[in-house]
Amino acid sequence: MTSHSGNVFVLSAPSGTGKSTLAKRLVQELPDLDFSISFTTRAPRAGEVDGKDYFFVDTATFDRMIAEGGLVEWVEVYGHKYGTGKDWINSHLATGRDILLDIETQGARNVHAAMPEAVMIFLIPPSAEELASRLRKRGRDPEAEIQVRLDHARHELSQFPAYDYLVVNDTLDLAYRDLQAVILATRARRERMGAVAETILKGF
Ligand code: 5GP
Numbered sequence: 230m231t232s233h234s235g236n237v238f239v240l241s242a243p244s245g246t247g248k249s250t251l252a253k254r255l256v257q258e259l260p261d262l263d264f265s266i267s268f269t270t271r272a273p274r275a276g277e278v279d280g281k282d283y284f285f286v287d288t289a290t291f292d293r294m295i296a297e298g299g300l301v302e303w304v305e306v307y308g309h310k311y312g313t314g315k316d317w318i319n320s321h322l323a324t325g326r327d328i329l330l331d332i333e334t335q336g337a338r339n340v341h342a343a344m345p346e347a348v349m350i351f352l353i354p355p356s357a358e359e360l361a362s363r364l365r366k367r368g369r370d371p372e373a374e375i376q377v378r379l380d381h382a383r384h385e386l387s388q389f390p391a392y393d394y395l396v397v398n399d400t401l402d403l404a405y406r407d408l409q410a411v412i413l414a415t416r417a418r419r420e421r422m423g424a425v426a427e428t429i430l431k432g433f
Pocket of ligand 1: 303313
């Protein structure tokens with residue numbers, strides 16, 4: 230039995246900022262940190278696995294979860310619904326392991342309202358030009374879609390005051406170092422380590 234509940238880390242970033250790469254590396258390299266697996270109505274992309282990347286569900290199932298209060302938050306983006314399952318989060322946190330939520334800004338605000346102790350991290354591109362260049366290099370989206378994503382990025386960036394930590398992804402390794410520092414510093418906080426310190430103190 231663990232003596233504490235896990236931490237919730239919320240990571241948001243405009244599309245193309247490098248969020249997925251950094252989030253993947255954090256979960257691979259840091260012990261006791263897992264991805265939150267969201268529910269979505271969008272179809273799986275090539276290589277995506279149900280129950281690993283997302284829980285892929287139909288709209289009726291998603292709407293039933295909303296009606297039954299089974300989601301901590303949900304949003305509709307780019308024509309699809311995405312949401313964070315309440316049971317999954319709660320049972321996972323009870324094991325003492327930390328969770329990383331990779332969600333957009335509206336959902337992030339709702340998570341913060343439901344879980345004020347969640348640590349909010351915002352990843353920022355070094356400049357508008359650099360973000361545009363990264364989106365084009367990625368070669369995934371046509372120019373019109375890139376413009377939509379840049380417009381959306383402007384809106385998302387304006388949400389930065391809702392976050393506790395801002396990390397600029399200019400150089401991937403430095404951004405990774407900053408994200409890791411936020412997670413490790415959170416784990417060392419007194420509220421979380423108090424029980425351990427009490428136990429050690431009793432031995433004196
Ligand atoms: P994608 O379709 O590229 O996987 O995700 C599109 C956007 O939805 C990304 O910004 C991603 O962070 C966000 N997203 C994924 N899951 C959730 C979720 O459960 N809740 C919210 N609010 N956003 C999500």
